[in-house]
Amino acid sequence: MTKKEFKEQCSFHLYxxxxxxxxxxxxxxxxxxxxxxxxxxxxxxxxxxxxxQLFNYFYQMVQDHDSVDNxxxxxxxxIRTDDKHRFRVPLALDF
Numbered sequence: 001m002t003k004k005e006f007k008e009q010c011s012f013h014l015y016x017x018x019x020x021x022x023x024x025x026x027x028x029x030x031x032x033x034x035x036x037x038x039x040x041x042x043x044x045x046x047x048x049x050x051x052x053q054l055f056n057y058f059y060q061m062v063q064d065h066d067s068v069d070n071x072x073x074x075x076x077x078x079i080r081t082d083d084k085h086r087f088r089v090p091l092a093l094d095f
Contacts, residue, residue, distance in 0.1 A: 006059055011038070012051075015093040021046040022093055025058050030086065037086030041078040043093060048074045 011026040028039035
């Protein structure tokens with residue numbers, strides 16, 4: 001899958017609190033008999049990582065799950081391995 005095709009399937013969100021702002025990207029929304037929601041998510045604080053950098057980390061993570069070992073400390077992520085543990089977009093950033 002090319003980066004362009006991948007980007008078209010991503011869902012980009014911005015979470016804002018009084019003192020912090022985070023970019024969050026979700027990927028792989030599906031509705032199945034076991035559950036519905038996204039399978040992948042990544043979050044980064046604005047100021048520590050740009051949206052482009054975060055997207056590049058995310059693309060790398062989806063292509064190779066082992067790459068998360070090389071992520072900087074300020075990158076947070078979620079990966080679900082099966083459909084019954086998929087998640088929906090939360091109102092507040094909780095991972």
